[in-house]
Amino acid sequence: MLTMTVLPLGNATVVLFNAEFCDISVMIADWLYKMQGDELLKRSGSYVLLIELENGFEGSVGMLGEVNLLAGRYLYFGSARGPGGMAARINRHLRSDKKPHWHIDRITLAGQVSEILAVPEDHECDLREKAMALMNLTVPVKGFGSSDCNRCPAHLLAISGDSTGLFARLVETVGGKIYPAMSLLPTTAAQPSTV
């Protein structure tokens, strides 16, 4: 059977055909996907992490003191304006071997980042405001992730109620691109050995 993969690439569209027995187009599609992603993530901008906190969180977090978070889904709003762009920062969020430095490090170590929305040239506080206007989000801990911000009650928000298609709705309003966390992990980590 012949399969077809259609990929938008800049102003062009790449169409790849392949037979089922040959996975070369899958490899090329994966490479193109990562390349496109890299181009956007190399830039400065803001991002939103969708974090699954399956077992909740209990612990002391810097100046905030004792923090208790219920099991559930959370959004974290951040920005990256240094060298390495958003890619470097998001890579850190996804690493499980980091030393906790920021408030959010404790949460990404306790839970799982499942999706990332990257928005070039935007401000995380604007993103937070637009998201709060769109969906049912609450502030679980005042000041969490927003020590340097005098505008937001927190940069970590809890998702209340149904979160189906949440990132899809958000991207319609703020633009940017959604990345499944798995697509940004190194291939060796994303595809565990079957041996």
Ligand SMILES: [Zn+2]
């Ligand atoms: Zn803010």
